[in-house]
Amino acid sequence: xxGGRSLAARLFAWAIFIxxxxxxxxxxxxxxxxxxxxxxxxxxFTAYTNVLSIPEPDKVLQVQASPLKITLNLPRFxxxxxxxxxxxxxxIIVSTAIVVPTxxxxxxxxxxxxxxxxxxxxxxxxxxxxxxxxxxLRTYSGPPFSLTNTELGTVALLVGGYTIAVLxxxxxxxxxxxxxxxxxxxxxxxxxxxxxxxxxxLQVILPNLRxxxxxxxxxxFAIAIGEYTLANFLFPDERAFGxxxxxxxxxxxxxxxxxxxxxxxxxxxxVLLIQxxxxxxxxTQMTGMR
Amino acid sequence: MAYLELIHLRKVFGxxxxxxxxxxxxxxxxxVSFLGPSGCGKTTTLRMIAGFxxxxxxRIRIDGEDVTDTPPNKRRLGMVFQSYALFPNMTxxxxxxxxxxxxxxxxxxxxxxxxxxxxxxxxxxxGKRYSHQLSGGQQQRVALAxxxxxxxxxxxxDEPLSALDAKxxxxxxxEIRRIxxxxxxxTIYVTHDQEEALALSDRIVVMNAGRVEQVGTxxxxxxxxxxxxxxxxxxxxxxxRGTAGADGCVMVGGQPVRLTQPLSDKRPGDAVTxxxxxxxxxxxxxxxxxxRLIAKVEGVTFLGSIVRxxxxxxxxxxxxxxxxxxNFTPPHAGDTVxxxxxPEAARVxx
Numbered sequence: 090x091x092g093g094r095s096l097a098a099r100l101f102a103w104a105i106f107i108x109x110x111x112x113x114x115x116x117x118x119x120x121x122x123x124x125x126x127x128x129x130x131x132x133x134f135t136a137y138t139n140v141l142s143i144p145e146p147d148k149v150l151q152v153q154a155s156p157l158k159i160t161l162n163l164p165r166f167x168x169x170x171x172x173x174x175x176x177x178x179x180x181i182i183v184s185t186a187i188v189v190p191t192x193x194x195x196x197x198x199x200x201x202x203x204x205x206x207x208x209x210x211x212x213x214x215x216x217x218x219x220x221x222x223x224x225x226l227r228t229y230s231g232p233p234f235s236l237t238n239t240e241l242g243t244v245a246l247l248v249g250g251y252t253i254a255v256l257x258x259x260x261x262x263x264x265x266x267x268x269x270x271x272x273x274x275x276x277x278x279x280x281x282x283x284x285x286x287x288x289x290x291l292q293v294i295l296p297n298l299r300x301x302x303x304x305x306x307x308x309x310f311a312i313a314i315g316e317y318t319l320a321n322f323l324f325p326d327e328r329a330f331g332x333x334x335x336x337x338x339x340x341x342x343x344x345x346x347x348x349x350x351x352x353x354x355x356x357x358x359x360v361l362l363i364q365x366x367x368x369x370x371x372x373t374q375m376t377g378m379r
Numbered sequence: 380m381a382y383l384e385l386i387h388l389r390k391v392f393g394x395x396x397x398x399x400x401x402x403x404x405x406x407x408x409x410x411v412s413f414l415g416p417s418g419c420g421k422t423t424t425l426r427m428i429a430g431f432x433x434x435x436x437x438r439i440r441i442d443g444e445d446v447t448d449t450p451p452n453k454r455r456l457g458m459v460f461q462s463y464a465l466f467p468n469m470t471x472x473x474x475x476x477x478x479x480x481x482x483x484x485x486x487x488x489x490x491x492x493x494x495x496x497x498x499x500x501x502x503x504x505x506g507k508r509y510s511h512q513l514s515g516g517q518q519q520r521v522a523l524a525x526x527x528x529x530x531x532x533x534x535x536x537d538e539p540l541s542a543l544d545a546k547x548x549x550x551x552x553x554e555i556r557r558i559x560x561x562x563x564x565x566t567i568y569v570t571h572d573q574e575e576a577l578a579l580s581d582r583i584v585v586m587n588a589g590r591v592e593q594v595g596t597x598x599x600x601x602x603x604x605x606x607x608x609x610x611x612x613x614x615x616x617x618x619x620r621g622t623a624g625a626d627g628c629v630m631v632g633g634q635p636v637r638l639t640q641p642l643s644d645k646r647p648g649d650a651v652t653x654x655x656x657x658x659x660x661x662x663x664x665x666x667x668x669x670x671r672l673i674a675k676v677e678g679v680t681f682l683g684s685i686v687r688x689x690x691x692x693x694x695x696x697x698x699x700x701x702x703x704x705x706n707f708t709p710p711h712a713g714d715t716v717x718x719x720x721x722p723e724a725a726r727v728x729x
Contacts, residue, residue, distance in 0.1 A: 270467070271462060274462050274464040275464055275466065277429075277451070277458070277460070277464070278458065278464035278465075278466070278522075279466070279477070280430075280450075280451040281429060281451055281452070281454075281456060281457065281458040281526070281535075282452075282457075282477050282478035282481055282525065282526075283452045283453075283455070283481035283482055283529065284452055284481045285452060285481075288481060292477075293466055293468075296468035297466070297468050299468075
């Protein structure tokens with residue numbers, strides 16, 4: 090009886106797995122297949138070549154990532170990808186600098202505020218992207234901030250908006266990481282050894298949250314790369330990758346499918362890279378804690 | 380002169396008084412244990428010394444310097460935690476070097492001190508390992524070395540052996556005492572384990588409900604408990620309830636018990652509780668001058684090296700320990716036996 094039930098349970102589990110896998114894989118497979126048919130009667134990578142290597146003169150764009158003063162002439166795929174990568178990296182830096190100390194302080198000193206902080210961090214889920222975008226624009230594009238008057242200000246507004254948008258993911262990742270280590274005792278141990286707060290956060294807490302911070306970084310990167318609404322309103326010249334993808338989707342036939350596959354591969358490479366860094370030397374294993 | 384002074388320390392959490400009127404002077408190089416049950420205020424007192432809790436009232440002085448308002452990272456105290464608290468992202472050597480790096484010590488000095496500390500805890504060759512590659516006992520040794528590396532003015536240990544198994548606990552207990560004596564470092568040790576406190580300490584502070592019950596040497600605390608709580612908490616205790624007699628005796632079930640301690644504040648007929656250690660009671664045999672009582676055997680428990688006999692006299696139940704030997708014939712439940720004990724073995728407790 091038991092053996093029969095367990096066989097049925099296993100079959101059911103496999104069935105669920107196959108359905109879920111098919112739900113994810115079939116659209117990708119069909120997209121891939123479609124992307125290979127850019128030339129009538131042929132199977133080939135023409136759509137990919139169009140996206141990656143043919144810079145039509147009117148589609149060449151200057152990357153003016155002002156904080157770094159970079160000016161490059163690249164095909165639009167690369168320029169938009171580079172721009173969005175830069176925005177994603179800035180967002181990761183800003184959100185880590187804000188979220189890690191905040192979550193740490195809440196855990197250590199005001200744990201009763203955890204539900205309040207959690208409520209605020211999930212607000213971006215409840216607020217539609219377009220509402221957030223208009224809210225930010227109305228508040229910060231006019232006086233006294235007038236951020237959109239300068240390139241740097243617009244970038245700051247974009248990064249600020251992304252930081253808010255990814256808050257549910259970053260805070261939760263860091264929060265889970267903090268729950269896995271005994272931060273109170275580690276903090277007290279460090280303090281008894283003469284460490285001040287910056288040293289505690291940078292040398293004790295942050296290294297032990299490496300996996301959590303990397304997970305948050307991955308999610309931030311994936312969201313920032315594909316974000317459309319805020320990027321499109323702040324940079325109407327379709328400078329961001331999200332805007333570029335939308336533009337290709339509107340104007341081309343086979344290239345959007347190729348672009349989807351390329352984006353998917355890029356994200357997978359990123360996931361593997363982060364997993365590899367996260368695994369590291371195993372020195373952040375939490376054995377013996379708590 | 381006292382090296383560590385705790386003056387009228389008081390700590391209140393909301394409506395709860397965690398520590399009340401705590402006064403203590405600790406000499407340089409002395410090993411003092413705070414002993415008591417959970418919630419008695421011993422860890423709170425230690426945390427006030429460390430600077431992790433601010434006293435509601437009172438002052439803390441170390442070597443004449445008032446450190447009450449000094450932040451923990453400026454007190455130069457070493458602390459060892461029950462959960463080891465090694466930094467998981469650092470190697471053993473980096474953990475030991477952490478405090479020295481915070482003090483911006485020269486690299487050569489750090490390297491030398493790490494080497495010395497590893498030798499002190501007998502873990503040379505473990506410097507490159509991470510905490511998860513060590514056993515609990517090894518982790519606690521590293522935590523001890525890390526606390527000692529900064530040459531702290533006072534070493535604070537918060538139940539450091541509680542998470543270890545019995546054999547490792549015994550080994551590390553001896554190790555802690557050896558290192559403390561070798562370095563002559565002033566040490567405060569918090570424990571709820573009376574055996575640990577008795578074995579390690581120069582003096583013990585027995586605490587209960589936020590108050591100090593008694594401060595004394597392990598010998599005094601065990602043999603001359605001043606309160607029933609101390610007598611009961613430290614070692615096994617037999618208590619007999621009786622009334623004060625007219626001639627300075629205590630009457631237990633109509634049988635007189637003579638004491639060496641005067642019953643100065645008791646009037647005849649007042650209730651008196653006398654405390655006896657089980658090992659001071661002899662079954663069926665008395666030396667001249669001993670007190671003798673007739674008791675009923677309630678039960679017998681064989682514990683290997685000793686035989687524990689549960690007895691009752693006039694409603695008071697207590698135990699007597701007899702050393703086991705092949706010629707000893709244990710009594711049986713329901714037997715009536717004569718017990719005896721020296722007058723100086725019995726103490727009146729409050």
